[in-house]
Amino acid sequence: MKSIIFEQTGKPADVLKLADVPVPEPGPNEVRVKVIASPINPSDIMFVQNLYGIRPQLPSGIGFEGVGRVDALGEGVQMRTGMRVSFTSVGTWSEYAIAHQRGLIPVPDAISDDVAAQLFVNPFTAYAMVQDSGVPEGGWLMLTAAGSAFSKVVIQLCRMRGIKTIGTVRRDDLNDELKNLGLTEVVNTENENLPARIKQITDGNGVACVLDAVGGHTATEAIKCLAKGGRMLLYGLLSLQDPTINAGLLIFRELTVKGFWLTDWMRRVDSHTRQDVAQNVIRLLSSGQIQLPVEATYSLEQIAEAVDHAHRPGRWGKVLVKI
Template identity: 40%
Template sequence: MRSLIFNRFGEPSDVLTLEDVPAPEPGEGQVRVRLGARSINPSDVLTVRGQYGRRPKLPATPGYEAAGTIDAVGPGVTGWQVGQRVIPLGIEGTWQEAIIAPAKALMATPEGLPDKIACQMLANPLTAHLLLFDLLDAKAGDWVVQTAAGSTLGQLMIQLAKLNGVNLINVIRSRGGVEALKAAGAEHVVVTEDEDLAARFTEIAGKTPITKAVDAVAGETGGKLATALGFGATLVVYGALSMQPIPLDAGRLIFRGLTVKGFWLTDWFRTATRETRDKTLGEIGKLLASGQLVPPVEAEYDLADVQAAIVHSERPGRTGKIILVG
């Protein structure tokens, strides 16, 4: 089977190669999943570069999200059979044609959901849901701010906010992305290249202080956002697209009661109970299957074209996820 492998950390174009390896066989309590689609997330590329929060043991295969069909079942497995469509949960190394997964780390693909959508279920829809409702406890009528609003996750946040009556202010870097974001359903858009965040927040929300925000950019944008929030605000940081630290004012932390905390989906999977995990994923699966939540897909590439796919995934102004198929 084909597998994308890197033996050292570095730029994907230098270290990532497509190799032909034997298909793995499932052991006790395991199944083999023939993958139909895999998403490319920033964390995947950062892992290859050795810049992510956890480095895999080398040699390694990138990828954290995928969807496919069971094509072999190991001894002792009950409840799963060959031919069932599934989403592996928390299984690393998805950028290959097949993976081995514990039977307990599978979710049945919601009926009618194609692999190119199902393979996106974990990183973006799940993170958006957790950020909005678990970490910020957003309710109908609340005001929430998000940066990187044009990203796939940002667009899902727009959809979730609208479904639940949450007022969402969407912050993006360039004015060139405003129309596309409004076409995606955004009502309030703020552009950092030529607008002051605090002034625009007041213009949009009036005297209502903005006390709930999520940031995927960090750096200068994250610092400006922290400064523009109201008294007692919570800022959840879940990404660092700028690859720069957030400059924080100690006075605002002390005298304005600002709380800044991080979120890493890997930790959520590690600490959430099985009941919580299944309930949350079930809710998201229903939203995806019903079409109420629609992750945008911009392009699909074969595994052999991974270099072009990665370049595309990092292209400024991209409006949908890049998917690896084959």
């Protein structure tokens, strides 16, 4: 079968290659999935560069989520082949992938392949982080990197819950789209002072929570935007730079700064919570209340072009690898 692998870590466009590898066989409690499509997420790019929370065992496959049809069952699996499922694994940029049966989500007909391919990482993270943010109806939540696919899901969720949102951008070409999704205010950090602008927007109070994917200077400035008792949830480090934490702010404003990783969140919560999130995400996607746009699709043979496109600034939708 055809599969994208890498034998050394580095820049994805340089180290990823298309290879012919044996078709894998599912072990106990596993299934083999014939892959239809898989997105290119920031976590995939970081994994190839050895900058993610789990380290690649070289040579390694790549791709953490996708949509496909169950092709073969391992011992102990009670389900039918041919089912269309959203699934998580390591190595979804491939014709076939192995997934644990607990990581499978049956996909209803109302959800397209393009949406189902993205069903897990961004929607689940967004839903869980909005829950963890603790921002009430009418409160303020701020997002850095507001133009990302993840942030767009958060904006739509907050709109439905009556939570006001502020998004930071470095370009203004997506502002109208973000406002149409429900973003309340946009701040361009290239030409505006972020803390001063937030103070103006919130009548001097600050925001209840910041969801930060950037780190570095952006996160350093975003911490200053928190209201007393506010919290920042860090879920990415796009700048590859650590923020500077002002201890005085943490002490005298009683702020909380913590990390968020979906993998650990899924392990931490009980099965009822996981099922509740899955049901709500599927309901919102099936009804069209949450949109997951796709900007471009590529074949396995076009992987270098695909990862280059996924890293390009100013995208309005996800880049998919279609098998």
